[in-house]
Amino acid sequence: xxxxxxxxxxxxxxxxxxxxxxxxxxxxxxxxxxxxxxxxxxxxxxxxxxxxxxxxxxxxxxxxxxxxxxxxxxxxxxxxxxxxxxxxxxxxxxxxxxxxxxxxxxxxxxxxxxxxxxxxxxxxxxxxxxxxxxxxxxxxxxxxxxxxxxxxxxxxxxxxxxxxxxxxxxxxxxxxxxxxxxxxxxxxxxxxxxxxxxxxxxxxxxxxxxxxxxxxxxxxxxxxxxxxxxx
Amino acid sequence: xxxxxxxxxxxxxxxxxxxxxxxxxxxxxxxxxxxxxxxxxxxxxxxxxxxxxxxxxxxxxxxxxxxxxxxxxxxxxxxxxxxxxxxxxxxxxxxxxxxxxxxxxxxxxxxxxxxxxxxxxxxxxxxxxxxxxxxxxxxxxxxxxxxxxxxxxxxxxxxxxxxxxxxxxxxxxxxxxxxxxxxxxxxxxxxxxxxxxxxxxxxxxxxxxxxxxxxxxxxxxxxxxxxxxxx
DNA sequence: ACAATTTCGAGAGCACTGCTCTTGACTTCG
DNA sequence: CGAAGTCAAGAGCAGTGCTCTCGAAATTGT
Numbered sequence: 001x002x003x004x005x006x007x008x009x010x011x012x013x014x015x016x017x018x019x020x021x022x023x024x025x026x027x028x029x030x031x032x033x034x035x036x037x038x039x040x041x042x043x044x045x046x047x048x049x050x051x052x053x054x055x056x057x058x059x060x061x062x063x064x065x066x067x068x069x070x071x072x073x074x075x076x077x078x079x080x081x082x083x084x085x086x087x088x089x090x091x092x093x094x095x096x097x098x099x100x101x102x103x104x105x106x107x108x109x110x111x112x113x114x115x116x117x118x119x120x121x122x123x124x125x126x127x128x129x130x131x132x133x134x135x136x137x138x139x140x141x142x143x144x145x146x147x148x149x150x151x152x153x154x155x156x157x158x159x160x161x162x163x164x165x166x167x168x169x170x171x172x173x174x175x176x177x178x179x180x181x182x183x184x185x186x187x188x189x190x191x192x193x194x195x196x197x198x199x200x201x202x203x204x205x206x207x208x209x210x211x212x213x214x215x216x217x218x219x220x221x222x223x224x225x226x227x228x229x230x231x
Numbered sequence: 232x233x234x235x236x237x238x239x240x241x242x243x244x245x246x247x248x249x250x251x252x253x254x255x256x257x258x259x260x261x262x263x264x265x266x267x268x269x270x271x272x273x274x275x276x277x278x279x280x281x282x283x284x285x286x287x288x289x290x291x292x293x294x295x296x297x298x299x300x301x302x303x304x305x306x307x308x309x310x311x312x313x314x315x316x317x318x319x320x321x322x323x324x325x326x327x328x329x330x331x332x333x334x335x336x337x338x339x340x341x342x343x344x345x346x347x348x349x350x351x352x353x354x355x356x357x358x359x360x361x362x363x364x365x366x367x368x369x370x371x372x373x374x375x376x377x378x379x380x381x382x383x384x385x386x387x388x389x390x391x392x393x394x395x396x397x398x399x400x401x402x403x404x405x406x407x408x409x410x411x412x413x414x415x416x417x418x419x420x421x422x423x424x425x426x427x428x429x430x431x432x433x434x435x436x437x438x439x440x441x442x443x444x445x446x447x448x449x450x451x452x453x454x455x456x457x458x459x460x461x462x
Numbered sequence: 463a464c465a466a467t468t469t470c471g472a473g474a475g476c477a478c479t480g481c482t483c484t485t486g487a488c489t490t491c492g
Numbered sequence: 493c494g495a496a497g498t499c500a501a502g503a504g505c506a507g508t509g510c511t512c513t514c515g516a517a518a519t520t521g522t
Contacts, residue, residue, distance in 0.1 A: 007518080037510090049511080170439055194430070225387075268481090289480065
């Protein structure tokens with residue numbers, strides 16, 4: 001009935017946490033492919049079959065790590081946005097964009113887990129899609145604030161047809177004052193962020209834009225220009 | 232000395248091709264993770280160890296598939312660009328961008344192989360970086376033609392410092408008339424393309440911008456606007 | 463307080479993986 | 493013809509995810 005349940009339950013929560021911790025360590029060391037249940041259990045001093053009491057399959061363990069990663073990046077972005085709240089739209093935009101990249105550079109394998117190619121044969125279950133929206137929602141929130149402040153640019157051709165409906169659907173759910181054209185811009189920028197970070201992390205910029213710090217910062221500012229955020 | 236060498240050499244070339252074909256089939260069916268040398272050899276009616284006469288390791292086979300994929304997407308883009316050559320800059324831009332997406336949708340696993348997260352523990356060897364530049368080079372070529380025709384927009388803040396040098400380096404090597412600001416735009420667009428395609432392929436657009444045809448087409452046109460290509 | 467139930471770790475085992483090494487047969491070339 | 497080079501096959505190693513069973517322990521119901 002109380003917070004500290006039975007000894008068994010506390011032990012179970014503790015071990016579940018330790019398993020995820022060790023799994024994350026292995027993830028960082030050798031990637032999703034190298035995540036081995038046997039190695040995790042070995043490191044924890046237990047036998048491999050015992051792990052299945054905590055995660056019914058390797059995929060379930062992966063799912064747990066994915067959800068944690070989405071939450072981590074979401075929380076980081078929300079914190080960055082909060083801390084830049086008083087400094088204007090452009091500062092918030094910068095902070096949230098750089099929060100994503102910083103987290104990605106710090107945790108490349110976890111980033112790859114959520115924004116890279118999916119582990120083949122693994123289908124992301126429903127539980128992952130709610131945490132996945134947390135980061136983009138911060139971006140959209142800035143645009144929403146910009147819209148109510150009259151600082152959101154709207155000089156692009158209005159999307160038509162099905163696209164207009166899709167964009168309106170997003171607005172209705174998350175940012176009622178952001179018009180479809182701006183929402184399309186936002187989605188494009190969001191794509192571009194992951195594209196740039198992916199290129200940087202996965203080595204596509206080798207010999208050209210690597211190190212990519214300056215390119216990223218420059219591009220983030222151009223996005224802010226594009227959205228009409230005041231300098 | 233002549234084109235048809237010894238029977239042995241012809242047999243070897245033939246088998247090498249067949250191995251890659253079967254490997255690509257398995258890749259399409261179950262992804263890079265599911266690519267099993269044993270399964271390939273089984274399908275080809277040979278024993279697994281025999282495969283090592285042709286590819287010294289699984290990674291070498293992957294590398295061969297990666298190079299082939301880069302070449303395939305590069306060739307597709309060059310063809311699209313050629314066929315749209317008479318229709319103006321915007322038509323060429325559209326054609327080349329859609330060529331990438333079409334190829335990606337047709338070969339999602341091969342696309343993931345080259346633009347997704349790298350297979351952990353696998354380091355892309357030098358041989359892959361030349362074919363990798365083939366596609367972006369087509370994009371840059373359009374910008375170069377636009378620049379000489381005086382149709383390349385240049386109304387963004389000029390990049391400074393290290394970034395300016397990096398961009399200039401790309402221009403020097405591939406497109407002497409494209410100024411740094413435009414080259415930065417181009418790199419951003421190139422990032423955005425892979426970002427959008429990645430989102431579409433890897434399911435990040437589920438429930439929002441999926442199907443993504445219209446969003447992609449709309450965004451590609453906004454990029455052309457941004458580059459100043461005449462309608 | 464004692465019995466019934468649930469939870470847990472351990473171990474054996476299955477079918478699979480990439481990869482190495484050795485063996486014997488075949489082809490090519492001097 | 494015979495030496496040199498090439499090839500497929502087979503056995504074997506160390507590793508994987510996962511299942512099943514078994515006995516011990518903790519929890520729960522009476």
